Amino acid sequence: MAAPFLEVENLCKHFGELRAVDGASFHVSHDEMVGLIGPNGAGKTTLMRLITGILKPTSGTVRFKGEDITGQDTAKIVNKGIAPTFQVVKPFRHLPVAANVMVSCLCPRAKRRGDWVKTVELRARDALEFCGIADLALEPASVVSHGDLKRLEVARAIATEPELLLLDEPFGGLSPAETELVGKFLRRLHRGGRFGRLHSEGPAMVIVEHKLSDLMKIVDRVIVLSFGQIIAEGTPDEVVRNKEVIEAYIGKEVSSLVS
């Protein structure tokens, strides 16, 4: 059997006294969409950052396709095929939207031999079109609305042609209509996206999100994090019925979710 796709083993991150991530172990296979939920301060964002090397873990290992990538440089990890997006959008504010995505198209992973500026621009447009913001291509990112910036984040990430996409609150601050739209295109991307090494199948995804009802509609499996530890794992239906999860996180909202 081939090595598992993404394996996180006993990952810990301590900030002084605070144990942001405390021995998290899980795995993601290459054809999955996984939701990562948990109360505030549970360490979801930190966990994402540990995987992408933006933060260095205190202990534990991360393996991607059998290769140990723990604590490597972010750019290196991205070029191996893991693309992150950020919870707080961080575009290059003074660059036009198209140039924002062009930067990703210029990374070693996405770069093709003999590519020149025109073709790179076309590929950037392609990614923008997929996310539905191609009409904004020439506007500087600073005048683009928050919802579109969220989509720009995704466009920037998929332009690196990832095999695994780590999305940090992609629905954060989107209107219900926009949320649905983004949810749909993520699903589409996953099923047969054009933005992956293998053109037949899209990237695997890990999605951190607070909007449970929208998340549950699109993911195959959910991991619940609380105080840095994984307290439950399973299909959406299983998780919302899990007693521990309800206590720690979901609260009374459960009735509305199940129905």
Added chain:
Amino acid sequence: MYLEIKDLTVLYDRAMVLNGVSLTVGKGEFVSLVGPNGAGKTTLLRAIAGLVKWEKDTLKGTRAGRITLEGSVKFDGEEVTNLPAHEIVRRGLILCPERGRPFREMTVLDNLRAGAFGCKDKKVVKENLERVYHLFPRLKERENQISGTLSGGERFMLTIGRAMMSQPKLFMIDEPSVGLAPKVKEDLFARVKEIYEQGSTILMTEQDVSFAFDLAGRNYVISKGHLVGEGTAEDLLADESLRKTYLGL
């Protein structure tokens, strides 16, 4: 009317953020302002608090400083549109900003004291401090902790407490629930309700429509810089098109 806004228009460079918004808040009312992100909720509160004008003044001469601000804001019968932000605060119109934003390298107590800057009477400051501690006993426990190390919920409590220290007459709360877990959210809204019941006037923006409608007596719905609906929760929910297009319910 206590707070009266007429035809408020804000343009950032060429991007229209608010387009002729008019709204009112009566004394002792709890008014909520709902709408998707990017609708202009935060900008509206910032404009009322004088921060848009401040931004315009400080960024003067850069591209980001090309801000147009038109319309009028009246508070308690007085025109406050062109007052600097710290003067507006002195009149009792306080903004509690998005995502908490405490002074993160200062202790909790120093944060609260900074909130009481406008008040020179030490006795009053002390009374206010007692009131805040009574409402949020958690803050008293953490009095000497550096506020950057607080959790998300505590941070927001601290910012509400800090705003209360400046003796607000009208309290503007910007998106209290952003990034908070459902459980913390419930707790927080219970506190907001408590503050309201103690006799404050509150204008709150919120994305989570269900919570906002639960609390507020009157609501405004804003989308793309326009007000598109106004009324009690029942009225708004009864309007089919409004519910579908703007509230997503």
Added chain:
Amino acid sequence: MVEAILINGLVLGGMYAILAVGFALVFGVAKILNMAHTAFYMVGAFLILIMTIMLGFPSLPSIVLAIAIMGITGSVIYKLFLDRVKEHPVAVMIISVGVAILFQEVLLIGFGGHFRGIDPFVRGFVEIAGIRATYQQVIAIATSLVALVAIRLLLSKTRVGNAIRAVAEDREIANVMGIDVSRMCVITMGISAVLATVAGAVVAPIFMVHPLMWMHPLTIVLAAVVLGGLGSIKGSILGAFILGFAETAVVFLVPMGAFLRGAVGLSVMVVVLLLRPEGLFGVVFEEERL
């Protein structure tokens, strides 16, 4: 030899510490890299020189007067030159360099490039635990300590001090809390200029006064502030003393020391920063670093 290094190191370190605190304060509150800071120190020393030697005033009143004048000058310079463009950090930095050069040139035109001495305010020396120090040196050390304690109390105990710290953290929120940000910046700039003049006053009789005397302290003060960790007052003070002692030791122990004093202090800083990129007391929020 050891005593000499100790005493001179304390004097120099104390002076750098006062300068560094003032600099760090302005940097923290007004977000200004004020390159004219040590020029204030120089002008303060010259004011004392003018008043005591040229006009024949007694020393204490002239010091007080010089401090008052410089405090006002600092505030006025902020109001006139820096407040307008404060959103353009590099422009502010260059304007402050310009102000420093302006002071230097005016002094050069007025006084020429000579080295001038100021008579010590008190003559004689004391012996403490077998170490000989002139009264002037003792006064300098004592004044530095008093100034440092005073600024610490001002920041932590008073209403304005609290507000200054709040502005340093987050201007926009400070503004919404009813704190007048630009008034706080003006006040801070005034305090910082006052501190610079205090430094000038205590060491003017020990070192020579001349119109290029701002350059060397500027590099050391910048180094001290960074060494201690930007934004940390405590760190700036420690950094200043480290560099003060390093410089004194080099001047006394190495034959060509006087030429090397800048180089050695800065080498210390470079080494420390390479080991600890955030400085000695700098706060890092790990997620903001790469």
Added chain:
Amino acid sequence: MGSYLYQLYRGFQGEILAVPGRVIALIFVTLLFLLPLIIPHPIVLKIFSLAAIFAIFAASWDLLSGFTGQLNLGQALFFGVSAYSAALLNIHLGVPPWATIPIGAIAGVIAGLLVGIPALRLRGFYLALVTLAFPIILIGVIFVFPDITGGELGLFGVDRLSGSRVLDYYIILLVATASILVMWKLTDGRSKIVRTGVILHAIREDEITARASGINTVRYKLMVFSISGFFAGVAGGLYVHYIRIAGPSILELFFSFQPIIWTIFGGIVTIYGAVAGVFILYPLVELVRLHPVGETYRFVLMVLILIVVLLFMPQGITRWVRDHIEEICPRCKLINIRTRRYCRACRAPLHAEK
């Protein structure tokens, strides 16, 4: 053939004549090349030769600090290292200028890497202060070995660049034009040929996002440090062969501030701003100096101009001018002259209607 020439002309018209900023640049460069014919005075030639050298220097600072946001307060290091190595090679080993200048530039690259490597760990003002330290430390080293380096007095009697002042001027001007064009193209975010511009802008705006986009920021930063070191080195080599002395004053704090002052005055993150800043401020100060009263007051004058200009145009003079003569089309982002009402390409109205 004729149609090809016509197309070339149309391209020239569209890309240069239609954009007022570029017209000004073209006129300016032409005038510089004609200068020895217009004013053949040796002092004027000397001033403009030095201005051209400093233009490379200032542009190299802008490339590093403006474009990647790595605030460097010690650009004099690259200049000085190159100047000293050129002077040492020339004096002690008799290497001719055509060889010492490239070698000096390579020394500049090495110095760039030497500063660039610690720069990877440091950011913002920490970096600025470390860079400020290096030239001052080097001065210390120079004072320790006065036999080789000439100590406080410096190295005298470096070979001339060429036989005549006019020839010197043209050599310097050609090298300067070429260097500045290269730097300009390297950093141009809208360039159709080189892509580094976009990446450099990205790194300046947000390094973490740049990394998350798979860009190896370390490599690009080091690259920029060495390119900047290279061009500052070229300037240093030209300088030492032009004025024929290499003294420790070229490593002092003030010398590091000079390119910063020029660049900020002209407009940061533009390259051409740096050049404009040098060509306005430097000749002004030097020409004032010719007058006996000006000699005393020249720096006061310079500083006053600097302060007043920055107070009213905090982003620098070229940007202010550009904002007042050019208008970017809101739809297609093409640059238009301000007086037009509709975009020259897409006919969109340029000015928001009231």
